[in-house]
Amino acid sequence: MNAALQSETGPEGTAHSGRPEVRVTPSRFRNAIGKYIVRRSKECIACGKCADICPYGVHEFAGKTMARPKDYRCIGAACENNDFYCVRQCPQNALSVRLNPILEVLGDKRWTPELLISTWYMAETGEVPPGDIEYKIGDSGGGFDRIEFCFPPGREPDAVPDDEVSLRIPLNRRNDGRPEVEIDMPVYGGGMSYGSISLSVMIARARAYQAWNSFTCTGEGGYPEELYPYDDHVITQVATGLFGVREDTIQRVRIVEFKYAQGAKPGLGGHLLGDKVTPAVAKMREAVPGNALFSPFPFHSVYSVEDHKKHVDWIKHINPRALVSVKVSTPTDVDMVAVGSYHAGANIIHLDGSYGGTGAAPDIAKKNIAMPIEYAIVKVHNFLKEEGIRDEMTLIVSGGIRTAYDVAKAIALGADGVVVGTSELVAVECIRCAACESGRGCARGIATTDPELSKLIDEDWATQRLINLFAAWRRQLIEILRKLGMRDIRELVGRTDCLKHFDYE
């Protein structure tokens, strides 16, 4: 941990005074990718005018000459009407600004190039990007991307200070004698196993969530010792392969998650390709290096809600202070599954919708199996209400939550909180190349356990990028609540009247 960060966040990374601090944490690559490209020609005489006028810090001196423009900060087209538009102001006509042609090959319908760029920007600065970069909505043509908040017209956002708006949510609502665990923002980290991501990313996640008083999840791949300092902010998974599950790992944590299914490959279990089973991974999972590992589907010991309850009871017995979360995917009868989990004694039902991230999955599964989370939230929220048990369950959703606006929309549709994964990886500069599964994994050092590739990620850097991202999200969530005249994120749950859908009259 770097010294500066340490002094801000205290011995365990938790904040002394309120919130973890944002620190500007630029891209680890020489050329950060932005929406616009700014070029300075040889005509430049280094008069420094552009550096004086551009409020976005694009232009800087480097000694006697001008430094390379930090063009990823440029607001581009939106600047043309400004007096300070550097292109017009430059006495030498040395500057040009244009759209970055790389946008065409970056991202996809769900994670558009602008969502990637805006997430990188937030991870660097803790702020939403200025200018015309879209940071709220993607281009998938349905679900969250066609839903918008309708803020009461003519209403100014309430002038309450940030700290008087609460984003805290309780995770145990059952009155079952187990601890009242609360998290400071309605977001925690999804299961990503050691093996699917590098240890440094895993630890960075744990540190960032600790700093924001929330949780990260080990996924199904064991509990590396390096995570022990963060035990109170770690969820450990019991999944169908039972890889790395021991009495000790169950007893360490405050939340244990039963993973039945995963939205990206519902009904298909897990698969870690042989190449990724390095000696370290194999040891953690008590398996053989180089051999592909399969998590079967489903739990071969669960054929009924009664069997399910038996498993939940085991966990509760082994760790009396743990909450139990049940992670399921979104089949047609997802509402029944949620009720079944309630009766089995779960504290949290976690729905993972079909369009979420994964380390590797058959494309046919990612695209076609199970329903998108937007539908599942509505179905389950309403069904739990009809059954009279909504108030006792914590409904957590995931699978395609990319932005702070997605978080808020998911809650307005009926969730209590969300789980994210891909956004975190994007914050540490995942580029959505989808090659996580190939060879030794990610060329950017994220989804890999290759010792060389893993070196590409520095733990402190990654921790701070995540802290920054959540700081930016937090601000946006607070702003949304203010505009709706709310003081507490819990008021937003199920408030579909605050939403409109562009495809409905």
Place this chain on the structure above:
Amino acid sequence: MTDTIDSLCKNCLRCVQSCPGQVITKVANAEYKRLGNSYWTPDIIRRQWFQAETGRIPVSGAGYGGPFSGPGFDDMWTDMSEIVRPTRDGIHGREYINTVVDLGRSLRYLRFDAAGHVVGDAPKKIEIPIPIILKDLPLGSLSESVFLAMAEAAQAMDTFMIAPVKEWKPYLEPYKAHLIPLLTEAEIDTHGELIRGVRIIEIQLSDETAARLSRIRAAYPDVLIMVRVRLGERSGEEVLALTRAGADILHLCADRDGNVESGNGPRFVKDVVRSVHMRLVEAGCRNEITLFASGGIAMAEHVAKSIIVGADAVALDIPLLLALECRLCFRCEAGLSCPVEVENIHPEWGKSRILNLIAAWRNQLIEVLGAMGIREIRRLRGEVGRAMFFDDLERETFGRLFGKRKKRESVGN
């Protein structure tokens, strides 16, 4: 530096982001974007090439990056089963998932004589190990090598290939057991010997067909009769009439992009197949007949989805051409030369590529079946309860919240 080997690029953009001179950028390949048409997209084409080359199913990391839903096959999702159904492990081979389908008629009921013995013969049936047959190709720079590659592949998979009689040359004789001659009614009368040598024939539907079926059956009692029905507005009634008239198999064809002409704009093959299937279910005779669907079947998921909406199996065409590296530039249709010289393939190579493609498709079918907990593809037929449709989900969820949905733009068929 030599030129970049673009096909190896994994799109990690590290070169772009690390180049000190900032001279590297990456642009989409214009030639790639021109592949195919609006239905047979470059992405679909590329995926079939990959499968034909490797026999592997496309696997990737990160989440799905495509649109929320879409037209055609993309407005439905298949189901999965969560916790309370029996174990299934067919995907990694510890349990068996069956993809065999039966071709031919089934009896509605058995008749017994006074002594309790079954009266009459059961109708002839043929099993194929995958719910796929190979259809005559609607375009392509075709040659003897191409037909040989297909026939070899059909034989190797123990399924069938449809061959119009005009293409029927002596070199195809050895593959007869796996060929289905496609004939007009007039050709039936002139090809008696050929018909007696095969197991299934396909007849182009005409107004006379239903009336003539019993005569054809009487003349060729050992041959299953399949009728090719070009889908249209009257399909439901036509299919019902043919079922009642005793056809064994009906082949429901849309155009190559999966479209079916109808009074108010084209409908998509999956929706028409669904209504035809339902028509037969309502008439109480769906189980008597085998239905094939074809047209617009471009990816493995389309096989599963066609079966869910009511087909027993599909007939594949363009993907076979893609397996042979066709680029769908449509030059051949204009009488121009084929850029990849499909006509000059080596039949053995072509066969392997087709086998690879279909093997990959079968594996994907098993993934979908496994996720649903269905161990038998015959049970998938018409199981719309194991699928979710965009319109239904919208109505049940957002419809309750937001009222009436505007006329569909993005999801039309």
